[in-house]
Each structure stands twice: as structure tokens, then as C-alpha cells.
Amino acid sequence: MTSLAPATRPTLTFLGAAGTVTGSKFLLAVDDRRFLIDCGMFQGDKEWRLRNWDPFPTPPAGIEAVLLTHAHLDHCGMLPRLVKQGFTGRIYCTSDTAELATIVLLDSAHLQEKDAEHANEKGYSKHAPAEPLYTQADAEKTLRLFKTVEFDTPLDLGGGVSATFTRAGHILGSASIRVAAGGTSVLFSGDLGRRDHPILQSRGTPAPADFMVIESTYGDREHPAPEGLPHEAMAEAIRKTIGRGGSVLIPAFAVDRTEIVLKVLSEMFRDGRIPHVPVHINSPMSLAALHVYQAAAERGELRADLKDADWITIPELHEAKTQEESVALNNPSRPCIIIASSGMATGGRVVHHLQYMLPNPKNCVILTGYQAVGTRGRDLQQGAEQLKMYGRYIPVRAQIVTDGQFSVHGDAGDLIGWLRDVGGDPEAVFIVHGEEGSAEAFAKKIKADLGWMGVVPHYEEVVRLTTSHPTKASVQLGATGSVNDFDI
Template identity: 50%
Template sequence: MTAFTGSASPVLTFLGASGTVTGSRFLVERGEEALLVDAGLYQGPSSLRRRNWEPPPFDPGALEGIVLTHAHLDHCGYLPCLVRDGFTGDVLCTQETADLAGIVLRDSAHLQEEEARYANQAGWSRHRPALPLYSAGDVERALPHLRDVAYGASHQISAALAVTLDPAGHILGSATATIDVGDRRVAFSGDLGRTGHPLLRPPGPPVAAAALVVESTYGDRLHPPPNPDLLRDAIRRTVARGGVVLVPAFAVDRTELVLLELQRLEETGAIPRVPIYVDSPMALDALGVYLRALHQGSPQLRGDRCGALDDLERLDLHAVRDATASRRLNAPDSPCIIVSASGMATGGRVVHHLAHQLPDERNCVVLTGYQAPGTRGRQLLDGARHVKLHGRYTPVRAEVVDIPDFSVHADADELVAWVASAQALPRMVYVVHGEPDASESLARRIEDELGICAVAPRLGERVRLD
């Protein structure tokens, strides 16, 4: 564990999301004062997940604060570890991020404890005994540290550090973060939303900052034009052959968008009316946060679309919370649609459903967003004939359909346009949170088209901000 620099020059260190699309963690320091922007969990292949078990290269107790850009696990999921290891300060975020982070982190701890229990019972873990990264108790000790900050208001963390959050349009409560470090300023995009998000207003332009840290999930590609026929046809085919449509979907935001599209298709007669099961307590709780924001008139929501959330009750919609009801869905007696977390099939109830649905060629698995390398979702997207589930290989005979329309990450054109819209162009852009090809591609475009020095930093790299 290293101390902070002690230097009067502000320093930025890339402790995650460098060379990969997960594990966002960025350390900002000046002198003995430091804060962490995002505390993300590494997800995907075991080579990345093992990093979650490594002690941080700093003393968590010495941090002045932590800033969360939003509540997805790869941006907030490491927080319980930091509190357990000594962090005592405030975790600054929007109110919606605080609400959603509580849901996400409790679910994360539950899944880890259940997976460890099951691995020990079944004997398929290489660790003896298998342990969770953190416990439910660790989460409950972490949540009181969350402090909500209003959009647009500067919050002084210490003598040298201040933060301002602005809407990012990615999920409810998501934010860009501007950090003032003495007389220097660095801005972080967090995960940036699309200009055409079905529910949220698009992000505003970046503030004037000397340095900008921007995500690159889709940094080397463009979103194709929306094709609503893909989902319509997949459902029609599957129902006609008596099968089950299984939709692995992120519990926060993605489930809401999938349900809205199912509602539209059913109301226009494009798909038959069949039971729709939301088999994710986390997704159901997150939907409650979205509905509360709607009823409170949140300015984040688009006025022309958000009312559709109230109309979801018109669907033949079934909320599945208890494990017994979830197990019954492994062998439904008639065609239905199951929406279950997680979106990349890395854990949760959807893994059990995959084990039962993949071997049957009548069924269909619908992938609804980015699938990181090393995840089961990516294996299915790449045409795997077998996937490993709970220590056993399962044949893939079900149809697999990829529907990119649901992505809420800005694509390459939107990212470049966002940087170009800054109140004053930054002198330096650091491209993070993407696979190497995506990050390098976006950095080249920013240099070529905007004339700004742009690099994809290495993990652990430190740069001066003066």
C-alpha cells in the first residue's frame, strides 16, 4: 500500500477501467488530500475478477471522499470493500444513485454469498472454502456513507477538492463529475447516455476543464439504426414453436426499457399477449425508483415518453420475488417471456434459467446490450455451442438473438460530438472504460478530428493535471 504523493501538483491515477470496460476507479490527489472517482467492481473473466481481491494501492482511511457517477456495479460495487478496509468519509452521489446503489449492492452481496454457499455445497470452486468478496453486513455498513448531492451544485470536500455533478443521461441519477483540484479542473464522463434514450434527457456539454476522462464502451463502433422487427420476430417465432423467450437484462434501466418495448409491441398487435415474468427482486425495486421519479416530476425524465411507465400494468406482468416461484419458471407449461438479471449472464437467477432453457431448441435467448469479453453473454453472442453454468457444461440449442437497440451508452460519433461540444475544449483527453481497440480508436478520432491530445492510459498510470 502506497501513500499519497504529497506533491503540490495535482495527480490523477488510473486504478481501473484501463484496458477494459469494467472496474472504474480513478484517484485524484493533491498534497495529502485525495478522493476516488467511482469504486467499481471488476466483472467478466476470472483474470479481471481476481483484481477485486487485491488490496487497493492506497489507504482507504486516508481518502477525503468518494464520488459515484452512477449505480451500476462496475462503478459502485467495490464500495463495501473500501468501507470494510477503513474508509470513513462521505460518498457523494445523486439521490437516485444513492437509492439505486442500495438496491444494487445488497443484491451483489446476496449473490456472492449464495454463489459461495452453492460452490461449497457442490464442490466446484477451486477455493476451499469459497468466500464472498463482501457480505451483506459489509454493505449495510457502507450505505450510511452515501450523501446525496444536487445536480449543478459545487460541493467542497476538502480545502483543495470540490465536486460538481451534472446529468449524464445514462441511467436515472447518472452524472458527469467535475473535480476542482486547487486551481485545476478535471472532468469525468462516467457512463454517457445516448441522445435518444427512451426515458432520459440527453447529457449537456462538458464543462470547461483542462483534462477530460471519457468512457469508450462503444468507442470503435456506431449503433445501427433501430430495428424493432428483431424483437417482434424473435417473440413470434418462439411463441409459435411453444418456447420460452429468456431476456437477460440489467436490473437498472435495461429492464424498464425492455418492458416499455414489450408494451409497445403488444399494444400495436405486433406480438401475441403472453405472460411476462420479471424474475429479479433488484429489477423490481429499481422499477420502483423510476416510478417514484416519474411521480415526483424528475427533470431527468423526458416528458414525451416517461408517462409510458405508468402504463406497464396493461401487460400480463408478473413480479417474481421469491426463489420458489423463480424455480417454477425453469419449466413453464406454456409460452412466456422471462426478463431476469444479470444482463451479461454473469450471475443471478438468469443463470439458472439458462441452464434449463438453453438445451431446448424451441426457446430463445434475447441479448439486449453490450456483452463484455469473457462473460456468458459474450459467449452466446459469439456462437458458443456450450457454456459453463455452476460447474457444468450446458449445450446451446436455443436460438440466440442480439438486439443492440437497447444500449444506453453513447456510440463513437456521440462521444466525439460530446467532447467537441465542451464549453472550452480540454487540453488533454484520457479515454477509459473500453476494450483496448475501442479506447484506442476513440482516442485517435479525438486527436484527428478535434486536434486534442488523447490517450488510452495504462492500468496504474499516474499523470499530472497541472
């Protein structure tokens, strides 16, 4: 366990999304006050997933508030665990994030409980008995702590600490958060969307800050400029699969990705680019999220051109609500398209579809987004010949296709553009939420393009935030728990 040194100036501790893409958690200490920015779950590699079980590095009861950027599990998924371990403060986020996080956390708790139950029944857990990380009761208790904020309206947290949420254009409700505290300011990018999101309003530009913490999922890459028709990789895969009598499985994040996939499929049906086949949404969570998006469209919260527009028009759209309906899709009576979560096939109903669909070469799996190292999605993308599911190996004979045009993360150019738009003269930019090569490459790009110092922090590293002139010494937190000086 890491004990934090007394903070004479604000300190920032990187408790996740450092050295990995998932588990975003940043602890901001101002004197004896503690604020947590995001409380995400580690996903993917087992080495990281096991850290979800570690005691929280600082007593949760001592954290005053959580500031939540958005509702993805790798940003909010450990909130119920934090509450279970004693956190009783407020969780601040936008109203759409609160709605989506409600869906995500209840679903996550349900999956945790189911997985533990399943492991106990089948006896494949190393722990006996297997336990969930948290339960639905923990999630419900967590949701009662949520308090919503408006975009671009400073939230006064008292004692000279304030936080301002600005649109991040990543998923509905997503925000970058600028915290002013103790004579300094830190801007947390959260996940940043591309300049032009197919459904959401574009991201805004926060005020400059002394320090910035920016994601770097695609920090070493540019999204390829679209050639020809949009999403042709997907359209072609659907045409061929249906042509040979197979079915298409699209693993998709329930929140945002499913909505975009439905919009894209609607356009393909409308333009006659794919044959008319039934589309099944097999995810109660996706359906719930879809309703939040539809309500947002009616409020004018989405792109202006979607207001009042019928942006999801699929001739035969079916919703699999019950477990029986879900299982029935494993033997469809005719070729169809199934959309199920989770997007990286780490859990959820998509796993049992993979189990049934992967062994048949007539079928096709279309991956629609970033697949983190250690996930089944990444293994499929990299040509795995078998996948482990529920303790068994399943052969992969189905066609695997990646449609790279779905990303809702900005690429290196988008991220640099955001930093440039924010401007100012930051003391340092901390690069997080990227695999190692990606974060390092982005640090170099920041230096080359903007002349700013980019630092890739280590997991559990602590830095002092001071606006005096730093000489950029950054040392890994030692066993003594000393704070790394950033202003030596």
C-alpha cells in the first residue's frame, strides 16, 4: 500500500491508466483534501485486472469527491468498489454521464455477480468461493452519491477549489475537467473524441491550465483518411457473409458504439449497400443506452442535424431482451446481424455468441473499435486460432474483420490539435491512457510540435504540482512513499 506524503502543495498521483490504457484514476491532493478524477476498472491483461482487487492506495473514506469524466467502465467501473471500501463523498459528473453510468455500473455489478456464480458452479476459479468485485447493492449505493453539473459552469468545491467540465466529444456526456486548486490548475482531458463525431456535438475548448493530463490511446497513430465509401470494410463483410449463408456478429460497446453502428447500418440499408436481413440488438444495456441517446437527440444535445431526424431506420430491428431470446440467436433461422456487448468481448452476451459462431467458417465477426491488449477482441484481431471462453478453448474459423473507422478517440493529430486549441504555457503535460509505445511517441510529438514537456508517468507515481520553474526531475515513487519532486 502506498502512503501519501503530506501535501504542502497539490500533488497528483497516477493510480491507473499509467503504463496501460484502462483503469483511469488520478488522485489530486490539496493540503489535507483528496479528490479523485475518474475511478475506472482495469481491463485486459490479467496483471492489471488483478489490481482491481488491491486495497485502494489511500483510504476511500478520506476522499472528499470524485470528478467523473464519462461513463465508460475504464473510467467509472471501480466506483462501487470505492464505495464498498468506505467512500461516502459526492460523485460529480454531467447529467448524461450520470444516466449512462447508472446503466453501466448496474450492468457491471450484474456481470460481476454472474461471473462469480458461474465460476463457482463450474469450479474454474482459483479462489474458492469466487466473489464479485462488487454487487448490485454496492452499485445502487454508489448511484445515490451522484450529483450532476452543467458543462462550462464552474463547480465550487469550497476552500478555493473549483472544477469546470467542458465537452470532450467522446461519448454522450463526456467531459474534460479543469480543476483549479491551491494556486495551480490541472486539466484532465478524459477521453477525447475526434473533431467530428457522427452523433455528438463537437468537443469544446477548456481554459488553459498549469498542468495537463491527456489520454494517448492513439498517440502514435493517425486514423487513415477514409477512401471511397464510408465503412466499406463492414459493408463488404456483411454482403459476403450473408451471401454464403452465414451471420454477422458485431461486438460493440453498449454505450455510444452501438448507437453509431446502428446509424451506419441504417445508412447502408437506405443506400442499398447491404441486403435486407434482420438486425438483433442483443444487449439490454445497449437498448437502455440507446434510449438515453434518443432522449438526448430530442433535447438537442446531439449534433444539430440529428435533432428531429430519424437517424436509426433499420427495416427489421429486433431487441433480444430475455436470456431465452439471446440464446435463440445462436441458431438463427436465417442469416442475420447480431450486435452485442462488450466491445472487446471481455464479457457480456457477446461471449456466448462467439462460442457458437466462431467455429463456423460461414460466419463473420466485425470488430468496431480499439481492442486492448489481453482482451479476446485483440486476440481475434491478431489472428488467434482459438479463444478461451468459460474455461474452454474454442476454434476460430469464422472470418474476422476490423472496421477501423469507428474510433471515437482522437488520433495523434486530433490530440495535438486539442492541446494547441487549449494553449497557454503548461509546466508539463502528463501522458496517460496509452500503451507504452503510444504514450512515449506522443510525448515526443508534444515536444516537437508544441515545445512543451511531455511526461509519461508510472503507475502509482506521485508528482508535486507547482508553477515554479521545474527542472523536470521525475523519479519513481520509492518504497518509502516519498513524493517525487517536480520542482527540484
